[in-house]
Amino acid sequence: MNEEQRLSTGQVNTDLANKEEKDYSQYFQTVYTPPSLKKARRRGKEEVSYFDDFEIEERFEGMGNGRKFYIRTYGCQMNEHDTEVMAGIFTALGYEPTTTVDDANIILLNTCAIRENAENKVFGELGHLKPLKQRNPDILIGVCGCMSQQESVVNKILQTYDQVDMVFGTHNIHRLPNIIHEAYMSKEMVLEVWSKEGDIIENLPKKRLGNIKAWVNIMYGCDKFCTYCIVPFTRGKERSRRPEDIIQEVRHLAAQGYQEITLLGQNVNAYGKDFDDLNYRLADLMADLRRIDIPRVRFTTSHPWDFDDELIEVLAKGGNLVEHIHLPVQSGSSSILKIMGRAYTRESYLELVGKIRKAIPNVALTTDIIVGFPNETDEQFEETMTLYEEVGFEMAYTYIYSPRDGTPAEKMKDNIPMEVKKERLQRLNNLVNEYAAEAMKQFEGQVVEVLVEGESKRNDEVLSGYTRKSKLVNFKAPKSVIGKLVNVKITEAKTWSLDGEFLHVVEKDEVLN
The missing domain is CATH 3.80.30.20 (tm_1862 like domain)
Incomplete structure (x- = not known):
């Protein structure tokens, strides 16, 4: 990508740091294009490039050795999958995952813009992370995902949340090693949001x-x-x-x-x-x-x-x-x-x-x-x-x-x-x-096929999983059936779940027609 497609560190960040007024819009001219329905409906002629040669650059290898990452995900399954990709990149860089922000060296909020409540949760979480950043300035805090593609959101982060070290968009995930490197080297916020329609990047680690x-x-x-x-x-x-x-x-x-x-x-x-x-x-x-x-x-x-x-x-x-x-x-x-x-x-x-x-x-x-x-x-x-x-x-x-x-x-x-x-x-x-x-x-008394996902959230003596029709089923069975398809006879129906009695593991010829 050329420099017209992204905003990087350097002079722009220095300008932002020294800028007294609160109008940052000029910095989005080559970075972010605010929504235009008229222009968007004409899109389709832009060439989409396919890349299947993603690899970690040699200069970034081992960047994360001895460090941990934490990603909090908001929104849809697409965001969850994006988190899997970013976790894969972090792991390839040598980072280890952690389940708490307290011992993380990098904290990423993978955001959703579909509803106002989702945005408010992110801003609230950024507020909670500020004392952590004050106690440990070496922590890197980043915002990515759909919220990052909105000019008003990035403006708000620039104006209000100086604890944020990096902001990048939905089209930039494969650039994560470069963004982290820039964040380590820069004293200012790294902002990289592309307004282009996006490419297809294959072979990303997950x-x-x-x-x-x-x-x-x-x-x-x-x-x-x-x-x-x-x-x-x-x-x-x-x-x-x-x-x-x-x-x-x-x-x-x-x-x-x-x-x-x-x-x-x-x-x-x-x-x-x-x-x-x-x-x-x-x-x-x-x-x-x-x-x-x-x-x-x-x-x-x-x-x-x-x-x-x-x-x-x-x-x-x-x-x-x-x-x-x-x-x-x-x-x-x-x-x-x-x-x-x-x-x-x-x-x-x-x-x-x-x-x-x-x-x-x-x-x-x-x-x-x-x-x-x-x-x-x-x-x-x-x-x-x-x-x-x-x-x-x-x-x-x-x-x-x-x-x-x-x-x-x-x-x-x-x-x-x-x-x-x-x-x-x-x-x-x-x-x-x-x-x-x-x-x-309608399932009471019936035998259903359940994919066992693990222990119930409410009772570790109970296993739970979903039917083909995506109905949650709770039942007692040996832990050895986790990850397998089993037959369960439903004994009680509730509004959002079913209780049942474990029968047996489903044989392979029972599963596929």
């Missing part, structure tokens, strides 16, 4: 968070531009990994004994739309992964607009493709969906659900819903409630709308009183709980 389930990125970015969402700007345009790289990674995970993989993408079922030389979509990838000897394959998060008939046909074949689909609807009102920029209607969503249920009768559907979007009337909210009932979702992530800097919705008048938003959320959550309990009740 330190997986577990050895049972794994995330696999299949694409990055989003081109949907929902009016409330900052992700298309913080993560860049849609760009897909080559299928051969994905398949190789999944085969490697299968050989290592992983039992489940989840394919990740901001808009995962848009996979392959950006290929100019290949007619290969998510349905083709799922068909290929279905042939790999790994018990379970999931994907998240999908957009209803890109959920095509070919994908439904492949998923209906089952095997290691689980019968659980997360299909965010956001609202049950066509008029609200229109101003959200969701590009589908209530009617077309229900038509899609009908196709899925016809092809996969035992499918478990879950969703995301926002309440209190600007101008949402009581009647439009009721449409959301009736859609929830009509679809019969088994679970939903529900949120109160909050405006995000730089999104088109931010310019709309947030004209729904907070007490109304909270009342609607409470009503919706009551419905969600009711349908979740009903969905769980």
Whole structure:
């Protein structure tokens, strides 16, 4: 990358340190481009480069010997996976992980920008870290992830949080060794945020968070531009990994004994739309992964607009493709969906659900819903409630709308009183709980396949794991079954979990069809 694509240390940092006024915007001209829907909708012509030769430079080898790193992760599975990559880079540099900030030499906050509450948590944590930095000035504190791609956030960090040593964005993870080196050498904050759309970097080291389930990125970015969402700007345009790289990674995970993989993408079922030389979509990838000897394959998060008939046909074949689909609807009102920029209607969503249920009768559907979007009337909210009932979702992530800097919705008048938003959320959550309990009740007396993940958080004498439909099951069994697929007979259904009786470990020929 050239100097026009990043802000590095040196004169700029000196200028920032000596600058008396609080206007830092000029320093973002070549570093960060504030969201522009008009410009972003024209994107797609920028060349995306593929790199498969990542390696630690010789000058950085051993940088972390005798040092420890700590990463706190906020937000989605994509951030969790980014943390795995950064942990892999830290380990390759010689650092060791730690579970506490108290003995860490480097502390990274991997941030989420999707909602205001997530940002507030990060700023609160930075405040808590200041006394630690004062006691030990040699500690490096960094902020990365989606918040770092927002000019207003970086401005706030520059103005208020002088304990921060480095800020870098979502496109810069592979530059972590250079950024750490600059932070060690510089007396000022290292700021490296690229405004370009992003490349594909293969062969990055990863330190997986577990050895049972794994995330696999299949694409990055989003081109949907929902009016409330900052992700298309913080993560860049849609760009897909080559299928051969994905398949190789999944085969490697299968050989290592992983039992489940989840394919990740901001808009995962848009996979392959950006290929100019290949007619290969998510349905083709799922068909290929279905042939790999790994018990379970999931994907998240999908957009209803890109959920095509070919994908439904492949998923209906089952095997290691689980019968659980997360299909965010956001609202049950066509008029609200229109101003959200969701590009589908209530009617077309229900038509899609009908196709899925016809092809996969035992499918478990879950969703995301926002309440209190600007101008949402009581009647439009009721449409959301009736859609929830009509679809019969088994679970939903529900949120109160909050405006995000730089999104088109931010310019709309947030004209729904907070007490109304909270009342609607409470009503919706009551419905969600009711349908979740009903969905769980059907499992009583049944035998389900559970992937055992470990001890229950509440009782170390109880093991827990998830079914193919992503239902949490608690049961007593020998610790030796952790990491294996087992059959459990359900004895009691609760709203969000199931209790059961361990039967036996599932034989291999029972798992794959």
